Amino acid sequence: MSKIAVFNGPNLNMLGIREPDVYGNETLESIEAMLKSYAEPLAVQLQFLQTNHDGVMIDAIHATYQNYDGIIINPGAWTHYNYAIRDALSAVQLPVVEVHLSNIHKREAFRQHSVIASIAVGQIAGFGGYGYILALQALLQNIRPK
DSSP states (O other), rough: OOOHHHEOOOOOOGTTTTTTHHHOOOHHHHHHHHHHHHHGHHHHHHHEEEEOOHHHHHHHHHHHTTSOOOOOOOOGGGGGTHHHHHHHHHHHOOOOOEEEEOOOGGGGGGOHHHHHHHHSEEEEEESTHHHHHHHHHHHHHHHSOO
């Protein structure tokens, strides 16, 4: 069984309320339920965390070291500037897939840069909640034997 951590950063607890024209009407709970249903028949155990506090996120990332097979992360606003989150992800030496609900490359200039992308296996952006399914598929392709 594969163990995957699914981390969500600041303001993602407000999905379904915050800017639905940008982020859609799905709640974080509904996205987690969809991903859990998808993962179960694939023998994937998921651990979810959403936090608005970068120290909590860094501690959670550190806890994955030698305990998980990979990480899916939607770093939210941390994407654009939080080198401490990036360094924590790099330190645990796990494959990481970065996911975003909106297409960050079609938004404001400051949202188009990711400090996480250079250490990630890949980035999924612009597919709403379904992006988490795509991220899981991509991560499994990287951690399971071909």
